[in-house]
Amino acid sequence: MSTESNKLKLKIPSFTDEIENTIRELGDNFNLLDLISDDYVSATPTNGDYIRTRRLYNSAPVYEGYVGWVNVRTGKAAPFWQRLKSYTVGDYIIPRVDNGHVFICVQSGTSGYTEPVFPVSTDAQFNDTRLASTWAATTQYKLNDIVLPTVDNGRFYICIQAGESGNTEPPWQTVDGATTYDKNASWATYRVTRWKEAGSAALFYPFGKIG
Numbered sequence: 083m084s085t086e087s088n089k090l091k092l093k094i095p096s097f098t099d100e101i102e103n104t105i106r107e108l109g110d111n112f113n114l115l116d117l118i119s120d121d122y123v124s125a126t127p128t129n130g131d132y133i134r135t136r137r138l139y140n141s142a143p144v145y146e147g148y149v150g151w152v153n154v155r156t157g158k159a160a161p162f163w164q165r166l167k168s169y170t171v172g173d174y175i176i177p178r179v180d181n182g183h184v185f186i187c188v189q190s191g192t193s194g195y196t197e198p199v200f201p202v203s204t205d206a207q208f209n210d211t212r213l214a215s216t217w218a219a220t221t222q223y224k225l226n227d228i229v230l231p232t233v234d235n236g237r238f239y240i241c242i243q244a245g246e247s248g249n250t251e252p253p254w255q256t257v258d259g260a261t262t263y264d265k266n267a268s269w270a271t272y273r274v275t276r277w278k279e280a281g282s283a284a285l286f287y288p289f290g291k292i293g
Contacts, residue, residue: 184282237274
């Protein structure tokens with residue numbers, strides 16, 4: 083009968099064990115060694131799940147750089163939110179200022195011009211249209227202002243030609259990138275992205291200053 087090593091709990095076969103069982107246990111040993119082996123990366127990860135204390139080593143260390151990064155919070159790694167970026171359902175992001183949470187895209191579209199205020203309530207959902215206002219007639223708009231139609235159509239519109247809006251609401255384009263002309267103002271079309279709070283975000287810090 084096999085026994086276990088003290089530290090890693092690897093299986094130590096006995097010469098009396100069945101060959102098939104020995105091969106299976108050796109395979110388990112290799113999987114465990116692979117799991118705990120050092121990982122080398124060029125930057126902090128932007129995907130995957132990581133436990134607290136997980137260390138990743140710098141694949142290209144330099145003088146005054148760092149040996150690697152250590153995760154101080156169990157959670158999911160994700161890239162930072164970016165403005166006017168196309169996202170699809172299932173994409174993950176984190177705020178540029180850490181709030182401890184990761185967010186998943188639940189409606190494909192384009193992010194807004196201004197970073198959202200990210201909620202921390204479990205499963206909270208919100209549209210990525212911060213600072214958007216409902217379109218208004220005879221209003222002076224400036225570049226990058228964002229408006230929503232008076233009747234929701236799942237899109238937001240960003241001002242690409244500053245000027246005064248018309249007396250009546252224009253017929254809004256619905257194809258991404260298409261332009262809506264509104265008297266002196268012009269608007270580019272984007273589908274609204276929707277996000278959902280999706281748990282804890284991993285948080286990596288550098289360790290081992292070199293030099």
